[in-house]
Amino acid sequence: MTASISTSLDGYVAGPNDSPENPLGDGGERLHEWIYDLESWRAQHGLEGGETNEDDEIVAELSENVGAVVMGRRMFSNDEGPWGDDPFEGHWGADPPFGVPVFVLTHHAREPLEMDGGTTFTFVTDGLESAVEHAKEAAGDADVSIAGGANTIQQSLEAGLLDELQIHLVPVLLGDGIRLFERSDGEHVELERTRVVESPDVTHLRYRVSR
Amino acid sequence: MTASISTSLDGYVAGPNDSPENPLGDGGERLHEWIYDLESWRAQHGLEGGETNEDDEIVAELSENVGAVVMGRRMFSNDEGPWGDDPFEGHWGADPPFGVPVFVLTHHAREPLEMDGGTTFTFVTDGLESAVEHAKEAAGDADVSIAGGANTIQQSLEAGLLDELQIHLVPVLLGDGIRLFERSDGEHVELERTRVVESPDVTHLRYRVSR
Numbered sequence: 001m002t003a004s005i006s007t008s009l010d011g012y013v014a015g016p017n018d019s020p021e022n023p024l025g026d027g028g029e030r031l032h033e034w035i036y037d038l039e040s041w042r043a044q045h046g047l048e049g050g051e052t053n054e055d056d057e058i059v060a061e062l063s064e065n066v067g068a069v070v071m072g073r074r075m076f077s078n079d080e081g082p083w084g085d086d087p088f089e090g091h092w093g094a095d096p097p098f099g100v101p102v103f104v105l106t107h108h109a110r111e112p113l114e115m116d117g118g119t120t121f122t123f124v125t126d127g128l129e130s131a132v133e134h135a136k137e138a139a140g141d142a143d144v145s146i147a148g149g150a151n152t153i154q155q156s157l158e159a160g161l162l163d164e165l166q167i168h169l170v171p172v173l174l175g176d177g178i179r180l181f182e183r184s185d186g187e188h189v190e191l192e193r194t195r196v197v198e199s200p201d202v203t204h205l206r207y208r209v210s211r
Numbered sequence: 212m213t214a215s216i217s218t219s220l221d222g223y224v225a226g227p228n229d230s231p232e233n234p235l236g237d238g239g240e241r242l243h244e245w246i247y248d249l250e251s252w253r254a255q256h257g258l259e260g261g262e263t264n265e266d267d268e269i270v271a272e273l274s275e276n277v278g279a280v281v282m283g284r285r286m287f288s289n290d291e292g293p294w295g296d297d298p299f300e301g302h303w304g305a306d307p308p309f310g311v312p313v314f315v316l317t318h319h320a321r322e323p324l325e326m327d328g329g330t331t332f333t334f335v336t337d338g339l340e341s342a343v344e345h346a347k348e349a350a351g352d353a354d355v356s357i358a359g360g361a362n363t364i365q366q367s368l369e370a371g372l373l374d375e376l377q378i379h380l381v382p383v384l385l386g387d388g389i390r391l392f393e394r395s396d397g398e399h400v401e402l403e404r405t406r407v408v409e410s411p412d413v414t415h416l417r418y419r420v421s422r
Contacts, residue, residue, distance in 0.1 A: 027399060030399065157384065171403060172401055175397055175400075176396070181222065187386075189384040190382070191382040191383060196407060196409050196414060205380075
C-alpha cells in the first residue's frame, strides 16, 4: 500500500487554520502549486490542457493501477462530529478526482455516497485496518493508495500497513501548519530510498518501508 | 553564510533526552552513521583511513574555505546556566574538528578557550548578529558556516542571515527528538534547490535561500 503527499521543507502538509472552507490552511496552496498546471491533474479534475513533464509523469503514476483509496476524515471534509441530517458531501466536489471507491475513516456512521465519475465514498467507523481491508477487497488485483491526510499516513506507518511513501518536497518553509509527522513513541522506522526525481518546482523522494 | 545538518525524514536532528552525556539524544547517532566511515570526517577527528565516495566529497566540501564557525550553546556543551568555576570545555574534546575560530552563542559570559588543532571557542553573549559579525571578521575572505544546532540554524534563517542550507536527509523516522524546524510566525521562506546528491545512506539536499 502506498501513500504520497506534498510537504514543505519544514514538514507541513497544510498551513495553519485549516477548516472546511480553507482545507489546506493559510498558505497551504503553496504546497500544491507544482501540480495545478499538469495535464494529468487537470484531466482528473475535468480540465483540458496542461504540461507534460517529469512532474506530470509522477502524477499520472500515482493513480495508475489504483483500485481503491483510503482517506482520513479531515481530508474528506475537514469537519468534525456527527454528520447531521444533511451531511456535507466533502470538499472534493460532485465529480471527485479519484474515480474509484474511497474509504473514509470516521468515528461517526453515515450512508455511502455515490458521486459522479466513478468515485464512491464509504464511511468506515471501525478503524484503519478495517478501512484497508475494505479497500483491498474493492481494489481486487489493483493497488490501494492512502490519499492522506498526515494523520492517516502516520497511522498507516505505525500500523505497519504502508509499503511505500513518496514525498513531494516543496522548496518552502511555511513555519506552521499540519505536520506530516507528529511526535510518536515506538520504534524507529527504517526506510530505503528507491527514487529521487528533481524538477524545478519540487523534489520527489520515494521510499520503501523496511521490514 | 551556510548551514548544513543531518536530519531524519521526520525532521529531527537529535533524539529525545539529549544531555551533556548524551548530546545527540536517544538514537540520535543513527543520523550520523553515514559520516563515521568517511575519510574526511576521520581526518578531522585525527583518525586514519576511511572511504572516499560522494558522501566523503560532500563532507570535505563542508569545511573547504571555512574561516570561522558559529554554534549554539546546546551544540557546544549541551548544558545550561552560568558556566561556574571550572567550566566544561564542551563535548568536542581537546582537539575539536573545526580547526578555526568558533563563536558560541550563550547568555553567560566566559573567557575564550584555545584548544589543540587550531580551534578556538569565543563566547558571545550579545546575540546571533554579533556572533556572525565576529565570525566574519575572524574569517576574513573565507566563509562563515553555522555548525548548528537546530535552534541556531532556525534563528539564522529567520534573521535573514543564511544564504545556503544543506540537509543530509537520513532515511529513518525517529519519532521524537529535537526538531530542525519548530513552529514560527513570520513570512514563508522561499528556497531554491541547487543540488541533490544521492548516496545509498543519505540524500543531500542543498538550497539557496531566496531573497
